[in-house]
Amino acid sequence: MSLETAPFVPELASPDELRAWYEILVAVSVDFPSSPVPSYESYVHQLNQSTSFHGLLRRWDAREEGRLLGTANAIFPTDENSGLALISVRVPDRDRRAGVGTRLLRAMLPQIHEHGYRAIAGTVKAGADGERWANALGFQTVLQRSSHHLDITSADPALWQVEPKSGFRLHRWTDTAPEDLVQGFARARNAIADSPAGESSYRHPNWTAERVRQYEAKTREGGQSHRYVVAVDERGGTVAGFTEIAIVPGQWSHCTQEDTAVLPEFRGLGLGLAMKASMMRWLTADLPRLEQVRTTTASENLHMIRVNAQLGYRTDYTLATVESEVGALAARLDSRGPRAT
Known part of the structure; x- marks a missing residue:
């Protein structure tokens, strides 16, 4: 197989090239049953984003005689994770075990190295081709997360009729935190750092009010809408916990449950359940086309x-x-020769 890899710039791509990238996404989605596939228009909108909240976003693809065989992207985080590049590689089953993913990885490494990143991380399906490929290249599995979905069409709404304990009130907003709650909300966001992280090098953001505002601006720029429910301690006005949902316009049938956290001094009071139940009541009352909510949780986080x-x-x-460490990965690839599989 004569493979060619190259950087991919979506805003310079032709409609046929964009469609080919979308078809790769559709093809690999069979590995993730029950996970909805975004519409073509929604996918292209997200593809055209050159940054994420974490940092710069760059893309590559692999072709043989013009046919697209695989795609990859790398995020170059700043702040807490400035030494950890986050990557994703997609190769449909029909073109696996022929060196496509490894060639894409080789194509990314020079830029990862030039940016000064010491480690590289990605997420794959446990026990499947992706994890076997990564482990064969020397990547270590450092954390496992369970993927869950809530099917709204078959779920019992009675499960969501949960109120917080006496002394707490729930407050909702979309996209922008109220000025009188933003400081407390930032403190509550930092409670997510207590969640199980295995041996992962990734570090959660150090949230401040300013960083909350930056995050809000970045999500709006990316075309997303985020909804929040927080629990407020009525005795002192402390934001005791929060839960967050991300909604991508054009993907009206499904949304993503993001972080949920409660400050240590308020744990064990059922606030997480009450906040998430309130969120479900809000979503189902407000979004009649919503069919599914998806989330992932560290497999160790039994609570x-x-x-x-x-x-x-x-x-x-x-x-x-x-x-994997970048230097060690580069050395392993070099030892395999120019056509590693």
């Missing part, structure tokens, strides 16, 4: 998995976070 089950979530599969 949150139980909370999700109480709301009607079902477990689909396990995801593995894999990591």
Whole structure:
């Protein structure tokens, strides 16, 4: 196979090239049953984003005689994760085991090295081709996360009729935190750092009010809408916890449950369940086309998995976070020769 890899710039791509990238996404989606596939228009909108909240976003593809065989992207984080590049490689089953993914990895490494990143991490399906490929290249599995979905069309709404304990009130907003709550909200966001992280090098952001505003601006720029429910301690006005949902315009049938966290001094009071239940009541009342909510939770986080089950979530599969030092990975690839598979 004569492979060619090259950087891919979506805004310079032809409609046929964009369609080919979308078809790769559709082809690899069979590995993730029950996970909805975004519409072509929504996917292209996201593809044209050159940055994420974490940092710069760059893309590559692999072709043989013009036919697209695989795609890849790398995020170059700043701040807490400035030494950890986050990558994704997609190769459909029909073109696997022929060196496509490894060639894409080789194509990314020079830029990762030039940016000064010491480690590289990605997420693959545990026990499947992606994890076997990564482990064969020397990546170590450092964290496992369980993927769950809530099927709104078959779930019992009675599961979402949960109110917070006396002394707490729930507050909702879309996209922009109220000025009187943003400081407390930032503190509550930092509680996610207590969640199980295995041996992963990834570090959660150090949230401040300023960083919350930056995140809000970045999500709006990317075309997303985020909804929040927080629990407020009525005795002192402390934001005791929060939960977050991300909605991508054009993907009206499904959304993503993002972080949920409660400050240590308020844990064990059922606030996580109450906030997430309130979010489900809000979503189903407001978004009649919504059919599914998806989320991932560290497999060690048995408490949150139980909370999700109480709301009607079902477990689909396990995801593995894999990591390698950049220098060690480059050396291993060099030892395999120019056509590593």
